Amino acid sequence: MALSREQQTKMWAMLNQTRGQIGLTAYKDYIFGILFYKYLSEKATRWLEGVLRGEEWEIIYSQDPAKALERMKKNLGYAIQPNDFFADWKKAIDADRFSIGMMTDTFGHFNQQIAFEAKNDFEGIFDGMRFDSADLGANAQARAGVMISMIELLSAPEFDLSGSDDTVSDIYEYLVAQFATVLASDMGQYYTPKEISNVMARILTYGREDRENFSIYDPTVGSGALLLTTASYMKNSNKRGMIKYFGQEKDATPYRLSRMNLMMHGVEYNDININHADTLASDWPDGVVDGKDTPRMFDAVMANPPYSAHWNNKDREDDPRWREYGVSPKTKADYAFLLHCLYHLEDSGRMAIILPHGVLFRGAAEGRIRKSLVDKHQIEAIIGFPEKLFLNASIPVCVVILRKNRIESDILFVDASRDFEKLKKQNQLRQEDVEKIVDTVINRKEIEKYSHIATLNEIKENDYNLNIPRYVDTFEEEETIDLVGLSREMVALNSDIEKTESDFLSLLDELAVTPDTKDIIEATKAVFR
Incomplete structure (x- = not known):
C-alpha cells in the first residue's frame, strides 16, 4: 500500500527536524546511506532467522568466522558480522555507549565482506558518507550527535522496513522524489517524472509483458527509476533472474542511488549490472573486445540524458555507434545519446528517449543524422509533452520511440502538450492524459488536432523536418462574429x-x-x- 499523504508529510518534517545545520545536499548522502544499510541489516536478519533456527549468530560466527561469513555472502552477496547491524547501533545509543567510530568500523567491515560476484553492486555504495566531514560537526562528539539523531529517526515507526518490499520501495521513492524537488538543481537532472516514465514503460513493454529473460538498459541511469518503471510492467519482474537490469552513470551520487534504489525494490544483486562510467566516452564494457565489435544488445532501452550537453566529439567518425549516421555536434550530444541507445537495441527491441524539441528540426550534422534515421524507417513515433513537467527544466520535451528494423516508413506524431494539470510551479500529466498518449501510440490512432501518421513522402516534402506542429494542426479558429x-x-x-x-x-x-x-x-x- 502506498504511503499516505499524512505519512509523507510526517516523514519529511521529521527529517528536517533532525538535520540541524547540515545542508540538504550533504544530508541526503547520509540519510540514504543509513536507510539502505538498515535495509541490508534487516534483510540479513530475516535470512539468519530462517537458517539458524534459534541458534545465535554470534555463536555460529565465533566457531568459524570465515565459514559463517562466506555462507551469508553466497546467499546475499554481502555479509554482516555480529555487532555491526543497524539494530546494534540503536542498542549502543540506548546504552549511552555509541561513538562515531562504530559506524566507521561497520562500513570498513562491510566493504571487506562483499562477494566477488557482487563487487560492482556494493563496492563504494556508502562512499557518500564521510564520518570525519566538517559537514557533520566540528568534532567527533558533534558528529556522533548528528548520527544519533539520524539513527533514531530511521528507527521510528514511520521508517519501519519490516513490511513488504512495496513499503520499502515506497519510502525510498518518496525520499528520492522529495529531495529531487527541493534540490532541483542538484538532483532534478536524475529524476524523471513518473508519468512520463509510465508512458515510456508501457510503450516499451507492450506485447512483451510475458517475456522471460528480458534485458533493459538505461545509459544515463540516474536514480534507476526508468529501469524500475519499465520492469514493473513485466509479469515476471518479481521472479529472480527473469529481468536483467543494466545501466551506466558518470556521476557518483546517482550511481550510488540507482543501485540502492534497485535493491530496495527487491531486485537481487545478481540481476543488477550498473557501471560507473561516461556513456559517450566509454561504450558498454563488452562493446569492442580485442578490436572486434561485439556489442551487448538489450530488449528495451530507455534514457533521459542531459539535454544538449557538450561532449568530446573529436575523432569519433569510426566509432561503430555513430559510423553509419554521423557524429553529433560537440555542443549538442542529443543524437549521440540516441544513436548509442539504438546501437545497443536488439533487432526485435524498442527504445524510448527523452530529448529537447530542437532535435526534431535543427540542421547541419543533426539534420543529416535525422534524415538517415527517417530513411532507415527507424523512428516509430514522436510525442510532444507539456512544458514545466521536469524539476530542473521548464522547456517542453519530446519522447522519440525507435525500432531498428521497421518495415513501415511512416511516423506517428502526437501533440500532448495541451493536456495536463497545472500545479503551483509545475505541470503534471493526469492519469487520463497518460492513458490517451499510450492508447494513441500503441494503436497508432489519428485524432484531430492531437495525432497524425505522416507518410515518408510527407516528411520528405517537409525536408525531413520533424517539428510536431508541421504534422499536427492544433490551430483553433475563432468563432465568426455576427x-x-x-x-x-x-x-x-x-x-x-x-x-x-x-x-x-x-x-x-x-x-x-x-x-x-x-x-x-x-x-x-x-x-x-
Whole structure:
C-alpha cells in the first residue's frame, strides 16, 4: 500500500527536524546511506532467522568466522558480522555507549565482506558518507550527535522496513522524489517524472509483458527509476533472474542511488549490472573486445540524458555507434545519446528517449543524422509533452520511440502538450492524459488536432523536418462574429439604458426636496442629462 499523504508529510518534517545545520545536499548522502544499510541489516536478519533456527549468530560466527561469513555472502552477496547491524547501533545509543567510530568500523567491515560476484553492486555504495566531514560537526562528539539523531529517526515507526518490499520501495521513492524537488538543481537532472516514465514503460513493454529473460538498459541511469518503471510492467519482474537490469552513470551520487534504489525494490544483486562510467566516452564494457565489435544488445532501452550537453566529439567518425549516421555536434550530444541507445537495441527491441524539441528540426550534422534515421524507417513515433513537467527544466520535451528494423516508413506524431494539470510551479500529466498518449501510440490512432501518421513522402516534402506542429494542426479558429447581430444587440442595449435613465430621473423628480437634499438631487440629475 502506498504511503499516505499524512505519512509523507510526517516523514519529511521529521527529517528536517533532525538535520540541524547540515545542508540538504550533504544530508541526503547520509540519510540514504543509513536507510539502505538498515535495509541490508534487516534483510540479513530475516535470512539468519530462517537458517539458524534459534541458534545465535554470534555463536555460529565465533566457531568459524570465515565459514559463517562466506555462507551469508553466497546467499546475499554481502555479509554482516555480529555487532555491526543497524539494530546494534540503536542498542549502543540506548546504552549511552555509541561513538562515531562504530559506524566507521561497520562500513570498513562491510566493504571487506562483499562477494566477488557482487563487487560492482556494493563496492563504494556508502562512499557518500564521510564520518570525519566538517559537514557533520566540528568534532567527533558533534558528529556522533548528528548520527544519533539520524539513527533514531530511521528507527521510528514511520521508517519501519519490516513490511513488504512495496513499503520499502515506497519510502525510498518518496525520499528520492522529495529531495529531487527541493534540490532541483542538484538532483532534478536524475529524476524523471513518473508519468512520463509510465508512458515510456508501457510503450516499451507492450506485447512483451510475458517475456522471460528480458534485458533493459538505461545509459544515463540516474536514480534507476526508468529501469524500475519499465520492469514493473513485466509479469515476471518479481521472479529472480527473469529481468536483467543494466545501466551506466558518470556521476557518483546517482550511481550510488540507482543501485540502492534497485535493491530496495527487491531486485537481487545478481540481476543488477550498473557501471560507473561516461556513456559517450566509454561504450558498454563488452562493446569492442580485442578490436572486434561485439556489442551487448538489450530488449528495451530507455534514457533521459542531459539535454544538449557538450561532449568530446573529436575523432569519433569510426566509432561503430555513430559510423553509419554521423557524429553529433560537440555542443549538442542529443543524437549521440540516441544513436548509442539504438546501437545497443536488439533487432526485435524498442527504445524510448527523452530529448529537447530542437532535435526534431535543427540542421547541419543533426539534420543529416535525422534524415538517415527517417530513411532507415527507424523512428516509430514522436510525442510532444507539456512544458514545466521536469524539476530542473521548464522547456517542453519530446519522447522519440525507435525500432531498428521497421518495415513501415511512416511516423506517428502526437501533440500532448495541451493536456495536463497545472500545479503551483509545475505541470503534471493526469492519469487520463497518460492513458490517451499510450492508447494513441500503441494503436497508432489519428485524432484531430492531437495525432497524425505522416507518410515518408510527407516528411520528405517537409525536408525531413520533424517539428510536431508541421504534422499536427492544433490551430483553433475563432468563432465568426455576427456584426449585424452585434449591432442590433448594441442598439437594443442603448435603448434599455436610455429608458432606465429616464425612469431614474422621474423617480428623482418625485422626491421631496429639502435644503439638505437639494444640491445632491441636482448633482445626480446633471450626471444623467
